Amino acid sequence: MKKRDTLILGGIAAAIALGGAVFFTNSKVLAQYRGKYPPIVQKLVDKFGLNTTEVDKVMEEVQAERGTRMQEMQATRHAEIETKLTQAVQDGKLTEDQKTQILTKIAEMEPVQNRAAETEGWFNLSAEERQAKMDEMRDAREQRRAELQAWEDSLGVDLDEILGYDIFGGYGGHGGRGGFGGGQGFKGMPSQNTLSN
Numbered sequence: 001m002k003k004r005d006t007l008i009l010g011g012i013a014a015a016i017a018l019g020g021a022v023f024f025t026n027s028k029v030l031a032q033y034r035g036k037y038p039p040i041v042q043k044l045v046d047k048f049g050l051n052t053t054e055v056d057k058v059m060e061e062v063q064a065e066r067g068t069r070m071q072e073m074q075a076t077r078h079a080e081i082e083t084k085l086t087q088a089v090q091d092g093k094l095t096e097d098q099k100t101q102i103l104t105k106i107a108e109m110e111p112v113q114n115r116a117a118e119t120e121g122w123f124n125l126s127a128e129e130r131q132a133k134m135d136e137m138r139d140a141r142e143q144r145r146a147e148l149q150a151w152e153d154s155l156g157v158d159l160d161e162i163l164g165y166d167i168f169g170g171y172g173g174h175g176g177r178g179g180f181g182g183g184q185g186f187k188g189m190p191s192q193n194t195l196s197n
Helices: 002-025 027-032 039-048 052-090 096-109 127-155 159-163 192-196
Strands: none
Touching: 039 052, 052 096, 052 159, 096 127
């Protein structure tokens, strides 16, 4: 019995790792599911009569692993941005001071863009509570986006032109969840926000 539960929990972890990322990147889907868990996990819990405490532990482990991967991706992204900014300084498109200000702003923003941390503990919320939290997050992102655009304008540079994508764009779009593309897609590509409106 214990071995069977271990195998099933391992299967749940694999299902979450493979399908959970897609599920949780779409905030509309996240808000709409009614159970404690994503539908696929809830079906496994119901079908095999799993201990929900154990399932909660697995869900939290998977979420922690996702957070670690996000940190690794942010480090790679930061290095690529720094390389492009250095090239822009060499090409005369930026001053060294502007580059420093941009890198400082990026460092300030990285903790804010950590969606895994923002959604920690959401498994225990009702659909209405999740929706309220997502509405708060969306409003905060929109406010940050407006502030960052004003900051970029005051700096006198077009980061979209220099980097090839909108670094402070937010969630969704080509980069998804604040990744490359910053939610706005690469130059010339429509963002997810544009497509869904």
